[in-house]
Amino acid sequence: MTGQVAALWRHPIKAHGREALQEVTLTAGQTFPWDRIWAVTHEASKAQGGQWSPCPNFSRGAKAPQLMAITAHLDEQSEHVTLRHPEQAEITINPDDTADAARFIDWVQPLMPEGRAASTGLIRAGEQGMTDSAFPSISIGNLASLRALSAAVGTELSPDRFRANIWIDGPEAWSEFDWIGETIRIRDVELKVQERITRCLATATNPETGERDTDTLGVLQSNWGHRDFGIYVTVSTGGRIAPGDALRLT
Structure with a gap:
């Protein structure tokens, strides 16, 4: 698998606002910097x-x-x-x-x-941000999977519905679910893939208007038999990453 980093996002106050970044320095064993602090x-x-x-x-x-x-x-x-x-x-x-x-x-x-x-x-929060997982996770979304879901819904969905920290492009849709236990390498950074992310009703909301307008969970369930989108990773080796960086499985 090869691809590239497409975007980086943090959410300083959990569920209350998103912010795009041009680069970030990850630290082993920690969550995305300043995310859900x-x-x-x-x-x-x-x-x-x-x-x-x-x-x-x-x-x-x-x-x-x-x-x-x-x-x-x-x-x-x-x-x-x-x-x-x-x-x-x-x-x-x-x-x-x-x-x-x-x-x-x-x-x-x-x-x-x-x-x-x-x-x-x-x-x-303490050393670990208030992530949705009990371990210090970073979330990754695959733009190919988003395009597949958008096609099934019948309208282009914003990545902002899914509040991922790292968006990637290049890998095939849903292939990220096969990476559990594998390591993603971006520059010198190594990310261990831990588990799939089961989604909640927040994804049904248009992030521009704040109105629920799409049955994302129902479409996931009816088309793919689950309500999962994206993966959680942990940082094994830290370092700087930025949009445009190449990534691969090691």
Whole structure:
């Protein structure tokens, strides 16, 4: 298998905004840098700062589709995050600041559907970001698989529905599912493929509008017999990667 890196994305606040990157330096045993460093708790959450907690403890796109339309920019030096949404005024916050966190909760409240647990605050992860897996994972999406799913749906789907950290192009559609246990090499970086990613209802939402408009899960199930899209990897050997870099299985 050969191919190339097509795009890099991070999500500083879990489920609340995406940001494209031109390069990134990965570290062995760690998650994607600055990805899901913060997460948004809700009224029923039992999560605590400094440790990993599973998805149900947080406000997320599967339950609140308007969150999928948020974009983000993180200033790494100041640790301030700027958030944008098509129906909200731009806001810049320090997620660790109590007053800014309160402003953020006010900002996001109109985006939350009625009948759902209200967002209550921001917490910071420990060494591992608040990924969807209990291990320090990085997510990879295959653009060929996205094109196959788009063809089955009957419309071009945005990669942003799937919130992958690394998008690749070149390998055949769905071939990534055969790589479990294999190692992907990009420059000097080595990524160990761990498992497939089973998707949630967030992928049904148009990331430009925040409206659910496509039965992605149903189409996956009816056409391929599963609801999986993308793979989780862990970093065995760190280093810098960028869009355009070649990749191969080793």
